[in-house]
Amino acid sequence: MKSKCPRIREAGSEARKALEGLMAPSERVQLIHISGDKYFGRIVADVMLPDGRSAADSMQRMGLVRAYDGGRKPTEVCNS
Structure with missing residues (x-):
């Protein structure tokens, strides 16, 4: 959301x-x-929707997000 x-x-x-x-x-x-991560104050958790579906899995199936394992994020190239 804060990308250049x-x-x-x-x-x-x-x-x-x-x-x-x-x-x-x-x-x-x-x-x-629910847990913390390496950055102070940030909370990491899995989000379950009211019907029991995983929000992350649903977003991945829609092609709107990709999995992130906590390692180094890939460098994004801006082709705007």
């Missing part, structure tokens, strides 16, 4: 909208496997 590349920022915005669309506004998600 307009194309990457737009992709982040589309992914956020799709995630919001996976459930009704009045519904709540459940966080599981």
Whole structure:
């Protein structure tokens, strides 16, 4: 969302909208496997939708996100 590349920022915005669309506004998600990470104050968790689906898996199937294992992020080339 804070990339200098307009194309990457737009992709982040589309992914956020799709995630919001996976459930009704009045519904709540459940966080599981909650932990901290190497950066102070940041929380890492798996997000489960009200119907039991994994939010991450659903977003991956839609092609809006890719898996990240916590290692070095790949360098993005901006082709805007």
